[in-house]
Amino acid sequence: MQLLPHAHRLNPQVSWVQLDMHLVDDAGIREAHMAYFGKDTTTDVISQRYEPLPGEGGCTGEIIVNLQQALRAKGASRWSCHRELALYIAHGLDHLHGGLDETPSQQQQMRRRELRWLRKLERDGFVFDAVTLGKKVL
Numbered sequence: 341m342q343l344l345p346h347a348h349r350l351n352p353q354v355s356w357v358q359l360d361m362h363l364v365d366d367a368g369i370r371e372a373h374m375a376y377f378g379k380d381t382t383t384d385v386i387s388q389r390y391e392p393l394p395g396e397g398g399c400t401g402e403i404i405v406n407l408q409q410a411l412r413a414k415g416a417s418r419w420s421c422h423r424e425l426a427l428y429i430a431h432g433l434d435h436l437h438g439g440l441d442e443t444p445s446q447q448q449q450m451r452r453r454e455l456r457w458l459r460k461l462e463r464d465g466f467v468f469d470a471v472t473l474g475k476k477v478l
Contacts, residue, residue, distance in 0.1 A: 357398030
């Protein structure tokens with residue numbers, strides 16, 4: 341929820357009546373990717389915004405996050421899976437508020453923006469790695 345105000349600044353006209361988040365595995369994201377985009381591949385996050393019907397206020401939306409990919413990314417980077425998961429959520433929110441990543445330039449712009457949001461959260465005291473199992477941070 342702390343990321344939402346940052347994304348909202350991209351498109352203040354977007355208001356939400358409902359925003360759902362689904363944590364899925366590779367199979368779940370693959371199924372969603374096929375259903376929404378006709379692509380039989382895995383990805384990190386999918387977001388969908390549904391405009392309100394005439395006479396109704398606010399959009400509904402969903403973010404589908406591949407938790408299994410975030411867990412895998414932990415081994416490939418210095419980041420924890422929690423921080424990777426936060427990046428996926430930031431990316432989904434960026435798309436929900438109109439962010440595009442169709443060109444390399446747009447991809448770079450989005451990534452810089454999303455990382456800026458995560459750094460701002462850290463400066464404000466948010467701890468990405470607060471969840472632990474025993475003594476081991478995921």
